[in-house]
Amino acid sequence: MYDYNSNVSNINFGYLISEKGPKMTNEEYLLFRSLIYNESGMYFKDTKKEFMESKIIKRLKANNIRSIYRYYKHLISESEGKREFLVLIDTLRIGETSFFRNRPQFDLFREKILPEVIEEKKKAVCKAVKIWSAGCSTGEEPYTIAMECYEAVEKNYRRGLTPPLLEIIGSDISFSALKTAKAGIYSKERIEEVEEKYLMKYFNVEDGSYAVSEQIRRCTVFDFHNLKNENGLREIDIIFCRNVMIYFDLAEQKRLIDKFYASLKPGGYLFIGHSETLQGLDDRFKFTYFNKGTAYKRI
Ligand SMILES: C[S@@+](CC[C@H](N)C(=O)[O-])C[C@H]1O[C@@H](n2cnc3c(N)ncnc32)[C@H](O)[C@@H]1O
Known part of the structure; x- marks a missing residue:
């Protein structure tokens, strides 16, 4: 597996959940974007930051994790990370379909x-x-x-x-x-x-x-x-x-x-x-x- 920890030095991480709620920094967005791209092929453009942020915050809450960066560390961990990664992908994917489409x-x-x-x-x-x-x-x-x-x-x-x-x-x-x-x-x-x-x-x-x-x-x-x-x-x-x-x-x-x-x-x-x-x-x-x-x- 790609070493995602190697990406995380010198990064400006978002603050822990406070009354204002967590916020995803640009650096964190780039980390998630490259993790998702490397593992699934899905590529998120710069304009999709807010969309991804809202989905990630929901997963943070479901996992009782207090910061976006900690959630990232959780995702790249060997044990639980893989399962949670698939759940995250599930919330980010577009599943639109229908019978006899086109x-x-x-x-x-x-x-x-x-x-x-x-x-x-x-x-x-x-x-x-x-x-x-x-x-x-x-x-x-x-x-x-x-x-x-x-x-x-x-x-x-x-x-x-x-x-x-x-x-x-x-x-x-x-x-x-x-x-x-x-x-x-x-x-x-x-x-x-x-x-x-x-x-x-x-x-x-x-x-x-x-x-x-x-x-x-x-x-x-x-x-x-x-x-x-x-x-x-x-x-x-x-x-x-x-x-x-x-x-x-x-x-x-x-x-x-x-x-x-x-x-x-x-x-x-x-x-x-x-x-x-x-x-x-x-x-x-x-x-x-x-x-x-x-x-x-x-x-
Ligand atoms: C918009 S739907 C299209 C469904 C159907 N093919 C159609 O045209 O009606 C896209 C599907 O691709 C799946 N998908 C996205 N990335 C994938 C990947 N790396 N491997 C397998 N499926 C993927 C999504 O989960 C989603 O169900």
């Missing part, structure tokens, strides 16, 4: 990419379609992927032929998001984007909430994974990593795309968020689109 991308996925992948699987020895939703938040993205996969299989497989296995992996750095994802139960507001036809087919209504069906659960697994690290996944057909890279700086984005390149099989596809691009980052992918939906194909 519908044109799901049209491209269902109408063009899945039929191509399914066609390959008919001839392949390994018949599993492997899809990774990296930074899956509370599960809406991998469950949407699962529903679209079943739709595409139904349309592209003749009766009597054994359909491909579906393996959808959802991963995230947030334990609380993964807990919600694994539960697979959503309020009425959260399923607003799901068409009636899909609701009837892939959800069960339980006490006014909507639970994803057993069929969808069976092909979906969730796991903790920090995208800063390698996870060893290989021969993946399709990766979704949407609205995650925007929180990383350019150097970290490049490292992430390298990892995705290694995880994808040749000809595999990568979906990124609509405000993200591979232009200038990596030229080993070919831009592909259908109507307004876009993705990248590993050459």
Whole structure:
């Protein structure tokens, strides 16, 4: 692990909690920023100081720690620090997501990419379609992927032929998001984007909430994974990593795309968020689109 103690000499630390409350100095902000960047890849700009300060103060209180600097020392300690670091990340992360987010991308996925992948699987020895939703938040993205996969299989497989296995992996750095994802139960507001036809087919209504069906659960697994690290996944057909890279700086984005390149099989596809691009980052992918939906194909 990086020696974070080496950063802390000659630093102007904020005062202990007084009636005015703790205040984060610029130096402390830089310490936290570099710790968070080194450990998670998330990069906080100068303008995010107040946001980070308010979240850190909440964690200080929860841990009964009296100064921001002591909290920093607690985070970098070997024992309790790692667990608390993940809790802090959980409060700082943006987990916004929804079912069928960016519908044109799901049209491209269902109408063009899945039929191509399914066609390959008919001839392949390994018949599993492997899809990774990296930074899956509370599960809406991998469950949407699962529903679209079943739709595409139904349309592209003749009766009597054994359909491909579906393996959808959802991963995230947030334990609380993964807990919600694994539960697979959503309020009425959260399923607003799901068409009636899909609701009837892939959800069960339980006490006014909507639970994803057993069929969808069976092909979906969730796991903790920090995208800063390698996870060893290989021969993946399709990766979704949407609205995650925007929180990383350019150097970290490049490292992430390298990892995705290694995880994808040749000809595999990568979906990124609509405000993200591979232009200038990596030229080993070919831009592909259908109507307004876009993705990248590993050459
Ligand atoms: C804005 S959400 C996007 C969710 C979904 N992909 C979508 O587009 O709807 C970003 C997610 O990325 C996760 N994330 C951020 N940094 C991460 C990291 N280093 N490793 C894994 N997940 C990370 C956050 O916890 C959050 O759930």
